[in-house]
Amino acid sequence: MGRSVVRFCLVFLSAISLGRSVAAFQPPASLSEADTAIINDWYHYAFQSLHENLKKSDDLINKAWKTSIDIAYDQGIADGYYYTGCVYERKGELNIAKRYFERAVSLYVQGNFFNNLPDTYRRLGAIYMGENRHYTAFEHFLKGLHVAEENGKSLNQVELAIELANYHNTISKDYKEAIAMLEGAERLATRKSYPTVLGPLYLQYSVAYAKQRDHEAALRYCDLAKRQFSNFSGPAAKWQLKTLLVEGEICSKIHDEIRLAAILEQVGPMVNSVNDLQLKTTYELLLAVELYFQGDYEGVLKACMELESRLTDRKSQDEERHRVRLLQTKALYALGDVNRADMLLDDYEYAKDSLYAAQYIGQGREMSENYKLEKFERQIKEQELRLSNTNYQRYGLIVGIVVLLTILAILYFHFREKDRLAHRVALQNSEISVQNEILKQANKQNELLLREIHHRVKNNLQIINSLLNLQSRKTASPEVVAMMQESSSRINSIALIHTKLYQQQSLNRLDIQDYIEQLGVHLLSVYNVGKKNVRFCVEANEVSLDIDTAIPLGLILTELMTNSLKYAFVGRSSGEIGILVKQEGPKEYELIFKDDGVGIPESKLKQTDETLGFRLIHSLTKQLGGSIQYTFGEFSIYKIRFKG
Secondary structure, eight states, X not given: OHHHHHHHHHHHHHHHHHHHHHXXXXXXXXXXXXXXXHHHHHHHHHHHTTTTOHHHHHHHHHHHHHHXXXXXXXXXXXXXXXXXXXXXXXXXXXXXXXXXXXXXHHXXXXXXXXXXXXXXXXXXXXXXXXXXXXXXXXXXXXXXXXXXXXXXOHHHHHHHHHHHHHHIIIIIOOXXXXXXXXXXXXXXXXXXXXXXXXXXXXXXXXXXXXXXXXXXXXHHHHHHHXXXXXXXXXXXXXXXXXXXXXXXXXXXXXXXXXXXXXXXXXXXXXXXXXXXXXXXXXXXXXXXXXXXHTTOHHHHHHHHHHHHHHHTTSSSOHHHHHHHHHHHHHHHXXXXXXXXXXXXXXXXXXXXXXXXXXXXXXXXXXXXXXXXXXXXXXXXXXXXXXXXXXXXXXXXXXHHHHHHHHHHHHHHOHHHHHHHHHHHHHHHXXXXXXXXXXXXHHHHHHHHHHHHHHHHHHHXXXXXXXXXXXXXXXXXXXXXXXXXXXXXXXXXXXXXXXXXXXXXXXXXXXXXXXXXXXXXXXXHHHHOXXXXXXXXXXXXXXXXXXXXXXXXXXXXXXXXXXXXXXXXXXXXXXXXXXXXXXXXXXTEEEEEEEEOSOOOOHHHHHHHHTSHHHHHHHHHHHHTTOEEEEXXXXXXXXXXXXXX
């Protein structure tokens, strides 16, 4: 009875498999030119009405996409991803739009469909630019331009040339290359009569010439761009606003206060109608510049503080933040607050260096991520090929038959399953090993790049140090020599940190014990002019700090040790300096600096605190979120608690 049931089940399953096999090998429904033409018309009408009626366009695109899938129209399926991405781009949902465009690119390349491929590359590159993935965006613009040139897509060539010019104007700073791209695009647009692209093209011309300080040419192209945008039949308010703001920036550079005021008066009502935070930031910055021209420096500082507080909450605003800080610096100098202006200028230079290093690190990381993404795309390529194949339904049925036969085979050959599973595990382990090796190589490259950055920073600081030493030899003023010597010591304390970081194994934590000892030896060689017997005692074992904490701490120690070596042991042949650094809790540290010198009387303590060195100590302690306490007895003792 049991054998009969098993035999019946096997016969039944075989009959089902045979029936499905016959159905699977039935020829698919043939595509008619009329059906594909209708689908293409639907997509065309939906794209034309994208700005006027978004919901209608979305419904029509979904209808065309579903029909393409039903009749296995491969190009229509790929177009569905492209036009759906355009809808989400119009809605402002760029992350979703990016996924649809990426899938569209894959299907277009796979099926050799080139009609919408250049524009897909352009839109995808623009999204990557907004995400600060500049290297990836540049690659997509170049690929799109190459496809457009090979397939005679003149309008796409012009649009992609404008995007590449924007990349050179804002990222690579290669303004001559930007102008060369725009000249070729302008010739093509003029020959083919594409008036709609001339406005953005002239605007990029204006930016490129303004960056090269050819303000006359920049203003001329601004006027041409405004004239083109005024002829637009579609929504052009945003483009007109961009052009006016570029013109305002040029006027601020040439100090044309009257024209700048007129532009700002024209821009004011337009800003609120355009939902673009970057354009609003540029407008408010120009308002601050106008206040500066009017001599309202307090108003400039107030406006800059509001702008800076808003920019700290937003990403990819480094250029605007630098411009705000420069304007603050100019206002402070105008008000006579030189110290604050100098400190702000130093912060600006440090931020520029940090941004420069971050760009190189970010480019390495972006290339590594692109490699991983390409590998992942190769792994899913087989699934995408199934979607583009006109016989995908037949293959699905064949897979079902194979699965059914596999289940039957397992009933008879169960013992072989163990070997197959073991082989699969071995393959997976091999793939994991390959992935781990790739990640190790990428990590080594990033570490090598970071060491190179520390090395170059150290070399640059040594060059500055050498320049100060050379300059000090050419002056006879002892005060100037002393000032340069103190500056040289401060620079050396920072350079020593970068030296230790690229020499040691760890790149993000610094051994404070070794650093303080070397710093003390250097300062003793500089300031121990009388060859006094000064003994250093350093206790900072097992204390390591990151670079953001080590640099301010090194400057504080430089000021304290310099002060002790210069003033504490006057009239004596020996002395002792003790330094203790210990960890008090999670991210809580204490620095105890003491010497057995003459100390600072209470009557002169307030006067001493007003010197540059002690002001720097208090400022750096505040930067570390710490507090400072001074006591005088047998030893002059400074206790500084800070966070690391």
